Amino acid sequence: MSTEYRCSQKWEVFMSEIIRVLSGIRATGKLHFGNFLGAVQNFVKYQEKEGTICLYFIADLHTLTTLDDPEELRKNLIEIVKDYLASGLDPERSIIYTQSSVPEIPELCIYLSMLQPLGELQTIPTFKELIRKFPERVSLGLITYPVLMAADILGPKSFLVPVGEDQVPNVELARDIAKRFNNRYGETFPVPNMMQDMVRVPGLDGQKMGKSESDNAIDINMPLEEIRARYLKKGVTDKNRIRASDPGDPYNGCKSVYSVHELVSEGEIETRKIANACLAAAIGCAQCKDVLVENIGKLLIPFQERRRELAGKDGYVREILHEGGKKARALISETVSEVREKMGIVIY
């Protein structure tokens, strides 16, 4: 995987400095394969790079925009941290915390909101998608969501934000806010970057895989046989390929299978083999889905084994969050003191 940034410089240029990497996930439900490939795998990758401080949080405040079941929120949060750990995040090397354990984040959100025109927030694609999905939940919290996300990112002065492709508009907004702040109050925030190779993992119906669309999602803790059954039953392939002897169109027609092959098969040659076999009608859709599920298994089976070992360890997870919260708060409150001072806020 390339380590170049989408927006600017190459990794090597910054190796002389400590780079802060930050990302988070909402506790709206179980993690799916899109979260795993688009986000968590990259979290682990950056944790393993020298010269980074990685901060990975659970966005419990963001979760409140669409979830109002307190029990579910508390449960999802602990389960997601277990997913983080089973994926390879190490609390000795990454700071793992909940957004709400740093009250300076919502405070920073208020300051940054003074630099954010309202109209722009209403045109952000993620906002439009959320009002389409949850028309009954258009709250002030939903509209200010990207500003809170900017506070998440700028609070620790993050340099890199590994997210899936759907989050580009939100990170762009954080970049704009950072620039506006720096222009108005003097150099304060690094302008955060995104990865060069962000992905968008399709769900079984070919649309973006999402937690709220449990019908199109692959839960990362699902047994492989269930994943296979779901792909066989619901995975959308080329609708013009009626018989196995008809050539298929993997690039344009296969909405939920071929594009996942591109993400999980071992290298380009393997992916091309699948595409050529489909184009030549040398492989049927069911067989192609079998190959896909085998490759998904190579990623998920080791993860699921580690995850089972964490089953009864809620106390351990709480300890990690407690320690992570203290570390994150120490970093972020430094930035917020600087922001207060630059904006003229004095706490008497």
Ligand code: AMP
């Ligand atoms: P969310 O579940 O919306 O809180 O997203 C958490 C992270 O997973 C973000 O970085 C998203 O961009 C990423 N993500 C969510 N769904 C997908 C998907 N279908 N493909 C790639 N990344 C995704």
